[in-house]
Every structure is written in structure tokens, then in C-alpha cells.
Amino acid sequence: MIRTEFLCKSFGKLDVLKDISTEIKKGEVVAIIGPSGGGKSTFLRCLNLLEFPTRGRVYIDNIDITTGKIDIKKVRQNMGMVFQHFNLFPHKTALENVTYGPIKVKKTPKVEADQLGKDLLSKVGLAEKAEAYPSRLSGGQKQRVAIARALAMQPEIMLFDEPTSALDPEMVKEVLDVIKGLARSGMTMAIVTHEMGFAREVANRILFLEGGRLAEDAPPDIFFTKPNSERACQFLEKVL
Amino acid sequence: MVLDFVNCFNSFFLAQILGQAIGQTGLVLDFGKIVPNIPFILQGIGITLAFTLVSALIGFAWGTILSIFKISNIRPLKWFADFYTSIFRGTPLILQLAIIYFSTPQLIGYAIPPFQAGVITFSLNSAAYSSETIRGGILAVDKGQREAAMTLGVAYPLMMWDIILPQAFKNILPALVNESIALLKDSSLVSTVGALDLMRRGQIVASEKFIYFEPLIFVGLIYYLMVMSLTWVAQGFERRMRRSD
Numbered sequence: 284m285i286r287t288e289f290l291c292k293s294f295g296k297l298d299v300l301k302d303i304s305t306e307i308k309k310g311e312v313v314a315i316i317g318p319s320g321g322g323k324s325t326f327l328r329c330l331n332l333l334e335f336p337t338r339g340r341v342y343i344d345n346i347d348i349t350t351g352k353i354d355i356k357k358v359r360q361n362m363g364m365v366f367q368h369f370n371l372f373p374h375k376t377a378l379e380n381v382t383y384g385p386i387k388v389k390k391t392p393k394v395e396a397d398q399l400g401k402d403l404l405s406k407v408g409l410a411e412k413a414e415a416y417p418s419r420l421s422g423g424q425k426q427r428v429a430i431a432r433a434l435a436m437q438p439e440i441m442l443f444d445e446p447t448s449a450l451d452p453e454m455v456k457e458v459l460d461v462i463k464g465l466a467r468s469g470m471t472m473a474i475v476t477h478e479m480g481f482a483r484e485v486a487n488r489i490l491f492l493e494g495g496r497l498a499e500d501a502p503p504d505i506f507f508t509k510p511n512s513e514r515a516c517q518f519l520e521k522v523l
Numbered sequence: 524m525v526l527d528f529v530n531c532f533n534s535f536f537l538a539q540i541l542g543q544a545i546g547q548t549g550l551v552l553d554f555g556k557i558v559p560n561i562p563f564i565l566q567g568i569g570i571t572l573a574f575t576l577v578s579a580l581i582g583f584a585w586g587t588i589l590s591i592f593k594i595s596n597i598r599p600l601k602w603f604a605d606f607y608t609s610i611f612r613g614t615p616l617i618l619q620l621a622i623i624y625f626s627t628p629q630l631i632g633y634a635i636p637p638f639q640a641g642v643i644t645f646s647l648n649s650a651a652y653s654s655e656t657i658r659g660g661i662l663a664v665d666k667g668q669r670e671a672a673m674t675l676g677v678a679y680p681l682m683m684w685d686i687i688l689p690q691a692f693k694n695i696l697p698a699l700v701n702e703s704i705a706l707l708k709d710s711s712l713v714s715t716v717g718a719l720d721l722m723r724r725g726q727i728v729a730s731e732k733f734i735y736f737e738p739l740i741f742v743g744l745i746y747y748l749m750v751m752s753l754t755w756v757a758q759g760f761e762r763r764m765r766r767s768d
């Protein structure tokens with residue numbers, strides 16, 4: 284479903300991603316882990332072209348999206364993204380945040396979009412917060428609205444960039460539970476996370492990014508018990 | 524028209540000379556003398572306010588477009604907006620007004636009324652200033668907002684209109700009100716091309732009656748009250764914003 288070939292990204296002289304070649308299959312959940320500054324966010328952002336790769340290719344459903352001939356807006360509609368800092372629209376209510384994409388981009392009639400929005404808000408446990416503005420919501424609630432907003436476009440792929448890193452510890456679980464639910468429903472997902480227990484539980488595969496290289500690409504059982512690389516061993520020693 | 528312009532200046536200088544004379548003789552103020560002229564002067568409030576409001580609105584709309592030029596990747600648009608701003612910020616407002624008022628008839632053969640010339644000049648000028656303010660407001664919006672809109676597949680113009688600009692405007696509202704205050708005061712410059720605004724009416728009364736202090740101080744008081752009300756509005760916005768943050 285997503286495939287990268289020799290994906291490279293540099294910011295000026297800084298090479299952030301070096302020849303990343305990997306694949307995420309339909310229905311697969313991939314956790315991306317590794318030390319801070321290793322290029323995890325950049326990798327994720329190259330998948331929906333929030334960052335344009337310096338070299339290499341990104342295929343979505345076997346279509347190369349880096350040719351410049353593709354309408355990237357269409358591709359993005361099919362890939363929801365959830366950010367570390369939520370990025371909810373502060374001047375819109377929770378429901379308006381969720382329905383904005385369907386109404387303005389997909390031209391869904393408002394009544395229909397409102398129904399979809401309410402359904403999604405109940406799905407993430409926030410039915411009663413539909414009319415609340417983001418400033419009135421806790422971090423965990425904001426992130427759940429952000430997930431509902433991404434789901435409202437009915438994407439086939441979801442990208443998460445450290446969805447729980449900005450949350451107080453007591454709110455981490457409510458967000459992870461929503462993501463686990465999505466995993467069970469068969470959504471294709473790429474999740475950057477520092478929650479090792481969670482990664483081990485939901486991911487079909489772990490990508491370990493270190494210094495811009497894909498140092499490890501393995502199922503969780505293997506990665507967490509007998510990683511190949513020295514770097515991964517050191518990293519796991521620190522975080523486990 | 525030209526005569527009008529000159530006359531106006533003459534009366535102004537005359538009033539100044541008179542003023543000095545009065546100052547030397549230590550005359551007391553007698554507002555009773557201008558009571559019959561008060562309705563005439565008050566009618567200028569509407570003109571000054573209409574003038575300020577129309578110029579501020581057009582200036583704001585055009586300034587928004589310029590600010591979007593300034594942040595765009597299209598080089599010629601950026602250059603144009605930057606050059607435009609530098610011209611209007613780099614020359615005196617009264618000169619811009621004189622050029623538009625006197626050259627329009629020459630260029631296109633249309634004898635432009637003073638009010639129109641004023642509105643055009645002040646709109647163009649205030650757009651230059653507010654485009655900088657708006658640009659700052661846009662850049663101050665968290666870039667995550669843009670990315671969130673992009674990942675939903677929202678097109679650039681829609682994203683600007685629905686997501687970025689509302690947040691930018693909210694942040695710069697106090698600054699925009701302050702710019703309208705400056706505009707309100709500067710609007711008195713249209714008196715130099717003969718528009719019957721508050722300032723001009725004060726001058727007319729002054730030169731008709733050969734009294735200087737009373738009408739101009741009365742006019743000054745009206746300006747002061749209008750500016751204070753606007754300042755109060757701006758402070759209200761600022762307080763509300765601080766509370767909502």
C-alpha cells in the first residue's frame with residue numbers, strides 16, 4: 284500500500300533520511316521507533332509529502348507520488364495524519380473540526396457530515412463534547428478529536444506522529460485505546476511512538492530509525508528480544 | 524479646485540498669524556462666539572468618520588491581498604507588494620494625496636472630487652501599512668494549522684480563508700484598530716484638497732469669523748473624543764484576547 288525506494292531527505296547539508304526502502308502492506312500496523320532526531324517525523328512526513336523527498340520514490344497503491352504530476356491533495360485525503368500537538372482549529376468547535384474536511388473538501392452535505400461527525404466523536408468517546416471549543420478540552424480529548432477529524436475523510440491509511448508525547452500520563456491510555464481500536468478494525472497505520480509496550484502490542488512490524496538509517500525492520504517479537512543491530516540493543520536498554 | 528487648495532492654505536496661515544496675535548494679547552476664550560457654527564462643524568463628524576471607515580475597509584481588503592502576495596512563492600508578486608509598500612511608506616501622505624488629486628484630472632481627464640481622491644489615497648496608503656501587520660499575523664499562526672489543513676487535502680485559498688486568516692485577524696485586531704486611529708487623525712489632511720471634513724469646517728469657521736482658538740479647539744476636542752473611544756475599543760479587544768489565551 285505504501286512503498287518507499289531509496290528515500291532520502293536533506294535539509295541543506297544535513298542528511299536526515301538515508302536510503303530508506305520499506306513497505307507497509309494493507310491492514311498492517313507499523314510502529315516507527317528510535318532516538319530523538321533519528322528522522323522518524325521526517326520519514327512519516329515524506330509519506331504524505333509534507334516534506335518533499337530530496338531523492339528516492341514514494342509509492343501509494345503502486346503510484347509514484349513524487350513525480351510532481353500527481354494531485355497530492357487527493358493522495359492526502361486518503362491518508363489521515365495525527366500530530367503530536369493535535370493542531371486542532373482553535374476557532375472551530377470539536378464537531379466543526381471533524382466535519383470541516385468532509386464539508387469543504389469532499390462537499391458532503393452538512394446534515395450528512397454532522398451525522399458522520401457525531402458518530403466519529405462517539406466512537407472516540409466524546410459525543411458530549413461536540414459543541415466544545417478545543418481550548419475547553421484536555422490534551423487527551425483534543426487528541427481524540429484530532430483522530431476523529433482525520434477519520435472523517437475516511438482514509439485508508441493513518442499516520443500518527445507521537446500522538447501521546449504531549450499528553451499528561453493519565454491521558455495516554457485513552458488515546459492509545461482509540462488507536463488500538465483502529466488497529467483491530469484493520470486500518471493501515473504508521474505510528475511514530477515512544478510507548479514501547481504499545482508498539483509491541485499493536486504493531487505487526489517495527490521500523491527502527493537511527494541517524495537517518497533504517498537500522499532495523501522486524502516483527503516486534505524479534506525486535507524486542509533479539510535485535511540485530513548494536514544500536515537497537517543500546518536503545519532498548521535505555522528505554523525498557 | 525487649485526484655487527480652493529491655495530485658499531485653504533491661506534486661511535490656515537492667516538489663522539496662525541491671528542493666533543499668535545491673540546496669544547500675545549492674552550485674550551480669553553469665548554466659545555459663545557461659535558455657537559451658531561456648531562451644527563456646521565458637527566456635520567463634519569459624519570464625513571470624517573465615513574472617510575475613515577471606507578478607507579480603512581478598502582485598505583484592509585487590499586492590504587490582505589498584498590500580505591498574501593508577500594508570503595507567496597511567486598517572486599513577481601512578492602516584489603510588487605514589497606515595492607508598493609516601500610513607495611507608500613517612503614513618501615509623505617500629503618504628497619500622495621496631492622499627486623492623486625491634481626494628477627488624475629491631467630491623466631484621465633476626470634475632475635476627481637476631493638472626497639474620492641482622499642479615499643483612494645488613504646486606502647492605498649493604509650493598505651501598505653496594514654499589509655505588514657497582516658503578514659506578521661499570518662506568520663504568527665502556528666504552522667501546524669497549515670499542516671493540519673494540508674493533510675485534509677484542503678486547497679491553499681480555502682485554507683487561507685477558513686483557517687489561517689481568521690486566526691491571524693484575531694491576533695492583530697488591536698493593531699488594526701490602532702491603525703484606524705492613525706487613519707482617523709491623518710484624515711484631517713483631506714482638508715487640504717477641500718473636502719468638507721471636520722478639520723476643514725473648523726478652518727472655515729475660523730477664517731470667516733477671524734477667531735482661531737475656539738473653533739479649532741472645539742474640533743480638536745471632537746477628534747480627541749473619537750480617538751479615545753477607538754482606543755477604548757482596542758483595549759477591550761486586547762483584554763478579551765488575554766483572557767481567552
Ligand SMILES: Nc1ncnc2c1ncn2[C@@H]1O[C@H](COP(=O)(O)OP(=O)(O)O)[C@@H](O)[C@H]1O
Binds near residue numbers: 317318321324325
Ligand atoms: N524543517 C527542517 N529543517 C531543518 N532541519 C530539520 C527540519 N525538520 C527536521 N530537521 C532535522 O532533522 C533531524 C531529524 O528530525 P526528525 O525527523 O524530527 O526526528 P525525530 O522525529 O526522529 O525526532 C533533526 O536533526 C532535525 O533537527
Ligand SMILES: [Mg+2]
Binds near residue numbers: 323445
Ligand atoms: Mg519527531
